[in-house]
Amino acid sequence: MKDKIKELCLNIKLLVSDVDGVLTDGKIYISCDGLESKAFNVEDGTGVAIAKYANLPIAFLSGRYSKATEIRSKELKISHCIQGFLDKKNKLMELCNELNVSFDQVAYIGDGLVDIPVLNIVGFPISVPNAHSDVKKISKYTTKLRGGEGVLSEVVELILKHQNKYYSTLDRMKKEKFN
Numbered sequence: 001m002k003d004k005i006k007e008l009c010l011n012i013k014l015l016v017s018d019v020d021g022v023l024t025d026g027k028i029y030i031s032c033d034g035l036e037s038k039a040f041n042v043e044d045g046t047g048v049a050i051a052k053y054a055n056l057p058i059a060f061l062s063g064r065y066s067k068a069t070e071i072r073s074k075e076l077k078i079s080h081c082i083q084g085f086l087d088k089k090n091k092l093m094e095l096c097n098e099l100n101v102s103f104d105q106v107a108y109i110g111d112g113l114v115d116i117p118v119l120n121i122v123g124f125p126i127s128v129p130n131a132h133s134d135v136k137k138i139s140k141y142t143t144k145l146r147g148g149e150g151v152l153s154e155v156v157e158l159i160l161k162h163q164n165k166y167y168s169t170l171d172r173m174k175k176e177k178f179n
Helices: 002-010 042-053 067-075 088-099 113-119 133-138 151-162 166-178
Strands: 014-017 058-062 080-083 106-110 124-127
Touching (some): 014 088, 014 151, 042 166, 058 088, 067 080, 106 151, 124 133, 151 166
Parallel strands (some): 106 124
16 A cells, blocks of 8 residues: 555645645634634644645645635745635646646545545545545545644655655755755
């Protein structure tokens, strides 16, 4: 199985993630004022930074719009934050065309039923342990971390280690930061 995961990772040129239930624990807090909030894990920010240094683009693809997601994606300088579309498959197709990436070069992290059409077409379908059972059945990898616990960072590390880019990327980051 480890060899199969390595093989899947070697081809990845784009990492796309669902948001609620993957980057968060899936809980949405709405105050009596109608303001929404949710918690993102700081480790995912580290994962995004490492991915950028390794030239691995990251995109967010969420079925629902959230101002909190928009703010977090801007904070992380995520160029492609697609929200408010339940037809994720067509949005992924548009993104792949724009970035000149084929579906088999995409890793996608999902947790819900709305993610299944995308998980069925990408090269590396990934789920979280708290995903719907049907999502886990079609995934080739289930993360060790649950949604909201740093899943994106875990997947970035997994892909880059199998591509033999992880440690060289960390070294380059350290040199640039401290020189």
